Amino acid sequence: MRYEKGHKETTRQHIIDVASREFREGGVAAVGIAGIMSKAGLTNGAFYVHFDSKEDLVRAVLSDALEQRARGLAGNLERHQSLKDSIRDYLSTRHRDHAGSGCPTAALVAEIARHPAQTQDLFAGNVERIVILIAARLRGGTNAERRRKAMAIYGMMVGALQMARAVGDAKFSGEILENALAGAMSLAGED
Amino acid sequence: MRYEKGHKETTRQHIIDVASREFREGGVAAVGIAGIMSKAGLTNGAFYVHFDSKEDLVRAVLSDALEQRARGLAGNLERHQSLKDSIRDYLSTRHRDHAGSGCPTAALVAEIARHPAQTQDLFAGNVERIVILIAARLRGGTNAERRRKAMAIYGMMVGALQMARAVGDAKFSGEILENALAGAMSLAGED
């Protein structure tokens, strides 16, 4: 079988998409290559046609997922979605219950802390980008003050979403999301 | 060899202490039982004299580590440490660089989200406890408002510490910690 131009790149992206979901749902350490390839409709061996190693895939997945997230947020803000609505989406039960398609930072930040410097740098660049996007939507104060608030707000979003996912009890979980939203808006200086 | 009274309980606690550090440093999924037992100065087989399974150990570790943390915070507050100083300790470079002896929530929250309900309930009880401790130190507003703020602050602490650990770059990491501290104090209504 010989394939049309671009086929290899399409397959590579498909593997990244599947792995991206699996990693966010199950964690990098607990998800294996055989499982990813099987879910992608391929066999074990084809993996190394596309990636050098599992760590190479992790970097490709992070790069892709973080990029998509930042683009999504930028797009929403350009389409005049309010910062509050963006944060509300982030701290929603829907986002909480769909980690596989959700924020890669919330799903993988603890694991990224244990990965090589190259992987961490990739992550850092994305955090910077998100902070700038949030800061640009804040009103009042100096640039430095808006940057400070943006970091605090982003940290709260990531921490609260993770806790909401980990407590199990739906009522308590919902309370965490609501209270973090109120806290974020209070910091942002809106209602 | 027959052992003095309490020996088994001492050994069990020693295994928990070792596993607690290893899990927080490396993550539950990436740390094996053979490694834990070897670091505890014992062999493989002895593990099942003390625990039914790895999940049983995970619960024992979480229960122990979360309990210790909550007690530590309660003790500091009773000894009249200010809330600000407690949060400053939490968002310190020292805490960031010593995950093994640090907050189990920040280290393991993402993994707890993937563990059984029994494990999640254990975690939820501890979050509730910490929130109450923080809320009791807040001034002004109704009880409900203080609870809201306490949850937002705790979420921010956990999220910011994790991001500070994952970005690699020390300068950026320090900036995240400082800005989260400022955000938390702003929410708490102090300086």
Place this chain on the structure above:
DNA sequence: TGTACATCAGTGAACGCGCGTTCACTGATGTAC
């Protein structure tokens, strides 16, 4: 136009390894008689 060879994404079996778990055994001490 027909034949021989090159290309290369994907196959599927196998590699060594460490995982969580099991189990027959050890041996120092306690208890029974």
Place this chain on the structure above:
DNA sequence: TGTACATCAGTGAACGCGCGTTCACTGATGTAC
């Protein structure tokens, strides 16, 4: 007091299994002549 047996935390080899990775091979298509 001396002997026989029970106790049980810990040993260390082994279990089946899935991990990440390697590799000889396939086979449809493209290119050369």
